[in-house]
Amino acid sequence: MKTTPLFLTATLASVLLAPCLFAASLIQPASVADEFSSAMQNDSLYADGTRAINEGRWADAGEIFSKLAQQHGERAEGGLYWKAYAENKEGQPALALQTCTQLRSAYPKSRWLNECGALEIEIRGKSGYPVQPQAEQDVELKLLALNALMQQDESRALPAIQQILNGSSSDKLKERALFVLAQSNSKQAQDLIGQIAHGQSNPTLQVKAIRMFAAIRGKESVDLLADVYQHSSNDEVKKAVLQSYLVSGSPDKLVEAARGESNPQLAKTAVQSLGALGATAQLQTLYRETKSVETKSNILSGLIAAGPKGADVLGAIATSEQDPGLRRKAIRNLGIAGGASAAPTLLTTYQNNSDPETKKAIIEALFLANDAHDLITLAKSEKDPGLKQKIVQQLSLMQNKEATAYMIEILNK
Secondary structure, eight states: OOOOOHHHHHHHHHHHHHHHHHHHHTSOOHHHHHHHHHHHHHHHHHHHHHHHHHTTOHHHHHHHHHHHHHTTSTTHHHHHHHHHHHHHHTTOHHHHHHHHHHHHHHOTTOTTHHHHHHHHHHHHHHTTOOOOGGGOOSHHHHHHHHHHHHHHOHHHHHHHHHHHHHTTOOHHHHHHHHHHHHTOOSHHHHHHHHHHHTTSSOGGGHHHHHHHHHHHHGGGGHHHHHHHHHHOOOHHHHHHHHHHHHHHTOHHHHHHHHHHOOOHHHHHHHHHHHHHHTOHHHHHHHHHHOOOHHHHHHHHHHGGGGTHHHHHHHHHHHHHOOSHHHHHHHHHHHHHHHGGGGHHHHHHHHHTOOOHHHHHHHHHHHHHTTOHHHHHHHHHHOOOHHHHHHHHHHHHTOOOHHHHHHHHHHHTO
């Protein structure tokens, strides 16, 4: 008697059973159909409720979302939140709070809890009983509570801020608490942020407090910043103050620091900040006054950030400076700051100068200014082989049609 191989038996079975399986797949259990119908109904209710919210029909929205919550489906959690939202808008804050409590009890891990938390903070703040920030666990809710408390009762908010800043809260929460504090005009708030800026209450937040205070208070921050600078021995803190003078627009304080600072790096920061501020007159005065080559070099770098006005000062220095190194740096920086407008000064200086190193600096400046046309003109008239080679070398690095054409011209000779 012959036996059918196992794999063939399995194949025959699958062929014989296939029609039955296909027929079974066409018959959906009643529970699946009911589930699908329920989901469709929930989506429809949610859309109706959202439409009512958008149209300001608060009573209708509350009723629709209440029905949705009673379905206990996927939309139930959102339904409870929007029900609370509509109740508050309808002038029933007590009911809204009860609905949020219901959400918290029925769905303790719901993603809508933060939304309800924010709503609770808003309602309690308006009722004169603001939520204490320390009582909230979520960072965003703490911040909402802090803002609400600051608006309702600053005398109670300030101790809460101090507790956050001095406690083990996250850096994000501490920074945001500083932001809330820095916006207050009250003497108590100003005194508190002054303590932080001085490093008295929280040294780790000192630099952030300095920068934030300057950004928010502007020129009103200058006296406090000057006091911090005067009494601090920390270079990072002093650097933060100098950079904050730039934010607050205080060139006089930067000049004062540039003149009197013994730390070369801090003096450099002061000069750079003056450049970024566009304080070219102050930089030009400092350049004339100082005998330090390092300070003069820093000023030449700072003038780049001052744009066209800085280019004017660099042009004057380039034609008058006796120190070869400083003169060459002024020339190169003029190419960066002045662009095409620097060409006349650079070309005049090239023609009137016999120092090969200075001429090389001018060639580099024209390259930095992307001035291929004038470099080609110089190349065609230059008799010094070394200088001509320098010009061609710079032209070969330029992505410029005129420069490329000149390279081809050289090759064809």
